[in-house]
Amino acid sequence: MDAPLESLIAQLPEKTVITDPVSMEPYRYDWAHDETAGMPLAVVRPTDADQVQTTMRWASEHRVPVVPRGAGSGLSGGSTAVEQGLVLSLDRMRSVEVDPNLRIAVVEPGALNVEVKRAAAEHGLWYPPDPSSYEMCSIGGNLATNAGGLCCVKYGVTTDYVLALDVVLADGTKLQLGGPRLKDVAGLSLIKLFVGSEGLLGVITRGILRLIPAQPSRSTLVAIYDDVETAARSVVEMCRNIRPSMVELMDNASINAVEDYRAMGLDRSAGAMLIIQSDAPGESCSREISVLQQICDTVGARETFVTDDPEEGEMFAEGRRVAFHAIEKRGSIMLEDVGAPLPVLPELITGIAAIAARHRVEIPTVAHAGDGNTHPIVVYDASDPDSTERAARAFAEVMSLAISLGGTITGEHGVGRLKKAALPDQLGPEVMEVSRRIKAALDPQGILNPGAVL
Amino acid sequence: MDAPLESLIAQLPEKTVITDPVSMEPYRYDWAHDETAGMPLAVVRPTDADQVQTTMRWASEHRVPVVPRGAGSGLSGGSTAVEQGLVLSLDRMRSVEVDPNLRIAVVEPGALNVEVKRAAAEHGLWYPPDPSSYEMCSIGGNLATNAGGLCCVKYGVTTDYVLALDVVLADGTKLQLGGPRLKDVAGLSLIKLFVGSEGLLGVITRGILRLIPAQPSRSTLVAIYDDVETAARSVVEMCRNIRPSMVELMDNASINAVEDYRAMGLDRSAGAMLIIQSDAPGESCSREISVLQQICDTVGARETFVTDDPEEGEMFAEGRRVAFHAIEKRGSIMLEDVGAPLPVLPELITGIAAIAARHRVEIPTVAHAGDGNTHPIVVYDASDPDSTERAARAFAEVMSLAISLGGTITGEHGVGRLKKAALPDQLGPEVMEVSRRIKAALDPQGILNPGAVL
Secondary structure, three states, rough: OOOOHHHHHHHOOOOOOEEOOHHHHHOOOOHHHHHOOOOOOOOOOOOHHHHHHHHHHHHHHHOOOOEOOOOOOOOOOOOOOOOOOOOEOOOOOOOOEEEEEOOOEEEOOOOOHHHHHHHOOOOEOOOOOOOOOOOOEEOOOOHHOOOOOOHHHHHOHHHHHHEEEEEEEEOOOEEEEOOOOOOOOOOHHHHHHHHHOOOOOOEEEEOOOEEEEOOOOEEEEEEEOHHHHHHHHHHHOOOOOOOOOOEEEEEEEHHHHHEEEEEEOOOOOOOEEEEEEEEOOOOOHHHHHHHHHHHHHHHHHOEEEEEEOOHHHHHHHHHHHOOOHHHHHHOOOEEEOOOOOOHHHHHHHHHHHHHHOOOOOOOOOEEEHHOOEEEEEEEEEEOOOHHHHHHHHHHHHHHHHHHOOOEOEEOOOOOOOOOOOHHHHHHHHHHHHHHHHHHHHHOOOOOEEOOOOO | OOHHHHHHHHHOOOOOOOOOOHHHHHHHHHHHOOOOOOOEEEOOOOOOOOHHHHHHHHHHHHHEEEEEEEOOOOOOOOOOOOOEEEEEEEOOOOOOEEEEEOOEEEEEEOOEEHHHHHHHHHOOEEOOOOOOOOOEHHHHHHHHOOOOOOOHHHHHHHHEEEEEEEEEOOOOOOOEEOOOOOOOOOOOOOHHOOOOOOOOOOEEEEEEEEEEEEOOEEEEEEEEEOOOHHHHHHHHOOOOOOOOOOOEEEHHHHHHHHHHOOOOOOOOOOEEEEEEEEEOOOOOHHHHHHHHHHHHHHHHOEEEEEOHHHHHHHHHHHHHOHHHHHHHHHOEEOOOEEEEHHHHHHHHHHEEEEEHHHHEEOOOOEEEEHHHHEEEEEEEEOOHHHHHHHHHHHHHHHHHHHHHOOOEOEEOOOOOOOHHHHHHHHHHHHHHHHHHHHHHHHHOOEEEEOOOOO
C-alpha cells in the first residue's frame, strides 16, 4: 500500500501523527497481546473530533484500515493494529465535564472511567458502571464494548447510562445522536447500536452519560465455601428475590493467586469465596445483608461474616479486582468472559473445572456471579507448544460449553479478535449475515477495525 | 396492485386472513386515527412465527407493503394501514410464560402489558415498564416503540428489560437474538436496534423480558400548586438528589378534565398538581417522602399531603392515567409527547401555554415530569377548519419548541406518521441518511410500514 501519508500529516497539527516504530509499538496491542498484530503505517492521536473526521476522510479516500483505540486495556484483542493501517488513538481526547443540574457527564473517549466517577463524585453524583479495570480503562473503550463491572448486577451496564453520542463514520461524517434528555424515542435507536460495536461502525468522539445520586453506604458479606459449586448455588438462591449491589465469586485458585500477589489474609483453604454487598438505604441494608447471610448459611457456606466498615468491604472487592493481575503472574493467560443463564451457573463452573482437568491446564475462575458472567482464566506456558495447544483447546471448549448451556461467549469484554471464531456458533448464520449488512451500510469499504468481531 | 392474495390465503390456516372491508375497518387505525389510512388488501392474523414468516415471504415476493400491529393503542399513527397493503396483526399471538428461576417472561407480541405484569406478580416478580395504557396496550407495541410509563423515572424504559427477541425480517428470515442471560455483548447490539424501530426493520414474534423482585410498598405525596411553573421547578429541585419511583404532573386543565370525566375530589382550583411516589424500602420510604414534601413546600406548593395507603395512592395515579381519555371527551385531540432536559421543564411548560394562547386552542398538559417528558394535548373542533388549522399549527410549534430547548419530539410514543414531518428537524440530515441506510440494509424493498417514521 502506498497511501500518501504525508497528505494526512499535512492536515493535522504537529506531533499528532507518529510513524516511528519504537513509539508506535505500545499502540499495536491491547492487553490481549494478539501476536497477529500488524505494523501500522502510523498512529494518529487527535485532540478533537475535527481531527478524527480529517483522519477518517483520508483513510476512506485511500482505503486505509483504521483501528480505533482507547486506553488499550481491552481483553479481547479488539484494539489490535492492522498491517499498514492507522491506529486511531483517542488517548489525548480526555475532557470530562459534569453538569449537576442536568445530572450528566459530557465525556471525551480517552477519559478514564475513574476520572468520570471522580468528576461525578465532586457533585455528589455517581456513574455506576465499574469494570474491574476502572482505574485504567477509558470511557470510550467502555462505550465501544458496552462494558459491565461489579455493580451492574443491580445498576446495569454502560449502555444503560448513555444519553448521547457523537460518532465519526468511516467516510468522516459526524453524527450527533441524542442529547441530555432522559427519554427519547425519535428515530431508530442508533446510540444503542453504536454502544458495543467495538469500533466496527464508527469512532465515538463524545458521549453524554447519565449520572445518578451517589451510592448509599454499603455493607459487605463474605461467605466461604468448601466447593465452588455450592457457592454458585447460593448465588442462584439469593438472586431469586433480592437485588444485591455486588455478587462476586472467587474460586480456590484465584484466591491463592491473589494471596501470592498481595497477602490480604484470604482463606487459602476455601473452595470458593463470595463477596456480596448491599447498598439498600438505611436500616434496609443490614436487613438485606442478614437475609443474604442466612441464604449462604442454609445453602452450605462453611463460614460467613459481615462488615459495615466501608474500607474492609472495599478491601475484599479490591482483592477480587486484582485477580486478573495476580493470575497473570502465573504464566501466559487466555482470559474468558463466558456467561450463562443464572440457574445454570453451577453447571458452567463445574464444567469449566472438568475442561481444565481434561486438558491439564489451570483455569482459575472469578465471576460477576450475580449476572452469571464468569472470567475463567486459562493459564499456560507460552514457551511450551504442547501447553499452548492444550490451553487453546480448553479456551475454545469453555466457549462451546457456555453456548451449549444457553449462554454467551462474552458478557462484557467484547468479541475482538480472540473470540471471533466462536461468534458464528453463538449467533448463527442469519444473525451474522444481518450484522454484516449493517456493517456494510455504515462502512461500505470495511476500513473500520477489519479483522475484529465479524 | 394485483398480488395473488389467494396464494397467501392457501398457505395459512382458515380465518387467518380477513378481506371483508367491515371486519378490516378496526385494523386500519390506531388511536391516532390518521385519516390518510388506506384500505388494506387484507388483514393477516397469524398464530405463530411460522405464519409470520409465510406472510413476509409472500409480501416480499409480491412487493406488498406490510404494517405490523399490536393492540392498536398507539398514539402516533405508527399502525396505520397502507392502501392495498397487508395489516399484520399480532393480536392472536398472546402467550406469556414466566420462569421464576430465570426471572424472565417469555412473551408473544400480542400479549397485553398488564398480562405480563400479572403473570410476573404470580411469582412475586415485577415487569416495571407501565405506559398509562398498560391495561390495553400490547407488549409487542411496547417493544416496537420502546414504551415508557410512570415508573421509568426510577426503573427505566422497555429496552432496559429486553434480553432476547425473535424478529422476522422483510424477506421472511427469522432472527433469534439474545437469550435469558443478564449480560451479553457478543456481536452488534441488534436487540436494542429492533426495540423502538416502529415496525420498520422487522416483525417481533417473541421476546424474553427480564423481571425483578416485586416492587416494595409505596408512599404517595400529592402537592398542589397555584401555577404549573412552580410545580415544574419543584420537580427539577427534587430530582437533583433523589430517585422517586413516580413524579407525575397535571395542569389545571387536565385536573378539571379528569374531574369532569370521573369525579375524584381533585382540587379544581389548583394551577397544577404533582403526584409523587417513593418505593424506598422500609423506613427509608417515609424519610424520602418527607424530604420530597419539604422540597415541594420550600419551592412554593400551596398544599402538600402524604398517604401511605396504597389504594389512596393508586387513586391519584389512576387519575393521572385517565387524563388522556378525559381530555378526549372535550373534542378532537392531537397528542404530543415532547420532552426536554429536566432543568428546562419549566420553560417547556410555560412555552406550551404561550403557544396555546397564541393559537387560541386549549392544550391541557400532563407529564412524566421527572423524566422531562410531557403530554400536551391539543384540543380542537374537527368540524371547524379554522380550529383544525390552528391546532395543527400549535401541534407543530410545540415540537419546534421542544427541539429548540434541546429536547425531543417524542419521549415514548414514537414518531409514527403524526410526527414524521418534524423528525428531520430534530435529527438532522446526517442521522436521517444513516437511518435510511440501515432501513435499506434490512428491508431493501421498503415494504415494512412504509410512510411511517422515515
